[in-house]
Amino acid sequence: MPDSMTMSRNGMVSKIQTRIRTDAFKNNYDLVGKELGRGKFAVVKKCVEKSTGKEHAAKFLRKRRKGQDCRVDIINEIAILESAAGNPFVVSLHEAYETASEIILVLECAAGGEIFNQCVADNDEAFTEKDVIRLAKQILTGVAGLHRNNVVHLDLKPQNVLLTRAHPLGDIRIVDFGLSRRMDSMEEVREILGTPEYVAPEVLNYEPISTATDMWSIGVLIYVMLTGVSPFLGDEKQETFLNISQVNVDYSQDVFEGVSSLAVDFIKSLLVKNPRKRATAEECLKHPWLNGHSNPLPHLHNALRSSLDEPENSPSESEPELESPA
Ligand SMILES: Cc1cnc(Nc2ccc(CC#N)cc2)nc1Nc1cc(C2CC2)[nH]n1
Secondary structure, eight states: OOTTEEEOTTSOEEEOOOOEEOSOHHHHEEEEEEEEEEOSSEEEEEEEETTTOOEEEEEEEESEETTEEOHHHHHHHHHHHHHTTTOTTBOOEEEEEEOSSEEEEEEEOOTTEETHHHHTSOTTTSOOHHHHHHHHHHHHHHHHHHHHTTEEOSOOSGGGEEESOTTTTOOEEEOOOTTOEEOOSSSOOOOOOSOGGGOOHHHHTTOOOOHHHHHHHHHHHHHHHHHSOOTTOOSSHHHHHHHHHTTOOOOSHHHHTTOBHHHHHHHHTTSOSSGGGSOOHHHHHTSGGGTTOSOOOHHHHHHHHHHHHSTTOOOOTTOOOOOOBO
16 A cells, blocks of 8 residues: 555545655654653654754654564654644644654644643642633634544643744643544544543443544633643542542532632533534534633622622622622
């Protein structure tokens, strides 16, 4: 089968346009700085294209994994990146190289790094609700585009959502399509995938995977971005899985202090056990939380509320209905 054609995991033949170069990557790029990321079978390093001086991210993917030739999986990742080429919120693929042991994907560099870092940051560095609303709209726009192409990501988490710039806050780029699937084939995809904290109940129950599987992960992602807390994380993996399967979620004031009730309503539309009852990406983009009906500066309103509570203040008729925090 020629390079440009390959049989994917679920028996689909996928065709790629990208020419996989066999000249030396190092003839055209200099590696700079420390590693950007490392997985079981891949490492990502910043590089500079010699001819343009432009920064990129080189993802070195091992072709042999656990004694098996996994080249087809890498070609699948290239095919999915190609299908998302016009998607402004998916990282773009620049070039690809092949050596005896690796395939190297030269990808767009998102200099702001993982949103994970801001999710776990202290107050002044953490996201405001207004930040999360803007980033959530971008994530959902990007995922809606993937889902329109029948592509499911299957590993959406804060580590795989990058920022073009951290300060001032830039735009998002969705990365790592190593576990992604095309849902074209009617054949059901049931493999156990993803990262425990973010994986949907149907994956744990070995039930069919769908675009709704990504929507569950987005619900977890938004929960973490707003609270810094991972909703299902237990001390052990089994406890995490039980929390997911039972949809044990804490929506209390302790966790959601200062977060609007519309934001909580948004998350509740995604952390739903039945995949068919979960909001789709397109439905999420129409949710009032993302369309100016929320008051994302609760501290201001809290202050306003306390001043309104005092006798000398009487809210004017035109005072907008105050959003009570979650
Ligand atoms: C500044 C930076 C900091 N940290 C990471 N982490 C990271 C997270 C997930 C993956 C997993 C993947 N793929 C690889 C690295 N990527 C960065 N920039 C990138 C990284 C990239 C492309 C995606 C590699 N463009 N710009």
